[in-house]
Amino acid sequence: MTRPGLRVVETAEASRPAVIAVEGVSKTYRGRDGEVPSLAPLDFTIDEGEFLVLVGPSGCGKSTLLKLIAGLLPPSTGRIRLAGREVAKPHGDAGIVFQNALLLPWRSVLANVMMPVEVKRLPRAPYLERAGQLLRMVGLEGFEAKLPWQLSGGMQQRVSLCRALVTDPSIVLMDEPFGALDAMTRERMNVELQRIQRETRKTILLITHSIPEAVFLADRVLVMTERPGSIAAVYDVPLPKPRSLEVMGDPRFVALTQQIRGHFRAQGGLD
Numbered sequence: 001m002t003r004p005g006l007r008v009v010e011t012a013e014a015s016r017p018a019v020i021a022v023e024g025v026s027k028t029y030r031g032r033d034g035e036v037p038s039l040a041p042l043d044f045t046i047d048e049g050e051f052l053v054l055v056g057p058s059g060c061g062k063s064t065l066l067k068l069i070a071g072l073l074p075p076s077t078g079r080i081r082l083a084g085r086e087v088a089k090p091h092g093d094a095g096i097v098f099q100n101a102l103l104l105p106w107r108s109v110l111a112n113v114m115m116p117v118e119v120k121r122l123p124r125a126p127y128l129e130r131a132g133q134l135l136r137m138v139g140l141e142g143f144e145a146k147l148p149w150q151l152s153g154g155m156q157q158r159v160s161l162c163r164a165l166v167t168d169p170s171i172v173l174m175d176e177p178f179g180a181l182d183a184m185t186r187e188r189m190n191v192e193l194q195r196i197q198r199e200t201r202k203t204i205l206l207i208t209h210s211i212p213e214a215v216f217l218a219d220r221v222l223v224m225t226e227r228p229g230s231i232a233a234v235y236d237v238p239l240p241k242p243r244s245l246e247v248m249g250d251p252r253f254v255a256l257t258q259q260i261r262g263h264f265r266a267q268g269g270l271d
């Protein structure tokens with residue numbers, strides 16, 4: 001049952017249940033040109049409230065994995081459970097944020113945020129209130145009536161994040177959400193996203209090509225191999241949250257980014 005209101009029920013850190021369970025999941029695309037094995041069988045879980053970041057070489061199946069979790073594609077083997085239920089079709093219980101904000105240009109900021117509410121035919125009034133709260137939380141109070149082109153790229157991505165959160169989904173999936181932003185805006189958005197996750201307590205799975213971004217944001221970083229992607233390593237990030245940008249100078253931060261970079265040196269980098 002989807003519910004409005006920014007906060008979810010508090011759970012003890014030690015006994016956080018898994019929100020996502022990926023069990024033996026693989027994906028092979030089959031088309032006219034033959035088969036493309038995209039993901040090797042994967043097993044991992046994401047805990048409630050966890051921030052898991054995926055890094056891996058280009059084409060290793062990261063976006064495919066996100067689409068599988070969102071139910072947009074069926075796995076070739078294995079199964080995915082989201083909040084205990086097997087994902088079998090597009091379920092709408094995952095908010096998705098892509099590299100481009102993908103806002104409808106003729107709709108106001110508020111109307112864009114309300115899109116999932118309309119698609120799911122949920123009652124308008126409580127979600128309108130939630131949309132207003134979310135826009136306030138991301139610093140866009142007063143911009144509700146603006147059109148997307150009147151906003152900067154970073155502001156548009158914040159709108160897209162509000163749209164992903166408006167129906168209070170079990171998980172937020174983010175595919176290179178800040179990849180199109182300039183470096184300074186991107187850093188600011190990383191700090192913002194960390195705060196937003198703290199306030200909403202959402203479970204987040206984020207894909208990035210930036211190792212520092214991964215370490216800055218994550219509770220755990222999952223490193224993937226080249227296609228067909230499998231799990232090369234999973235790292236706990238031993239840095240307390242909230243983190244400020246200064247953490248990037250912390251020897252533990254530097255050591256971990258170096259260690260993760262080591263996975264890609266032999267493969268010629270992340271991109």
Ligand SMILES: Nc1ncnc2c1ncn2[C@@H]1O[C@H](COP(=O)(O)OP(=O)(O)OP(=O)(O)O)[C@@H](O)[C@H]1O
Pocket residue numbers: 029030031036037038056057058059060061062063064065227
């Ligand atoms: N619909 C499709 N049909 C056939 N092959 C596909 C399809 N979608 C993706 N692929 C292939 O599957 C592999 C994994 O693609 P995917 O987009 O998941 O990788 P990725 O890790 O997200 O890449 P990037 O980091 O470049 O965004 C790639 O080789 C891609 O060409």
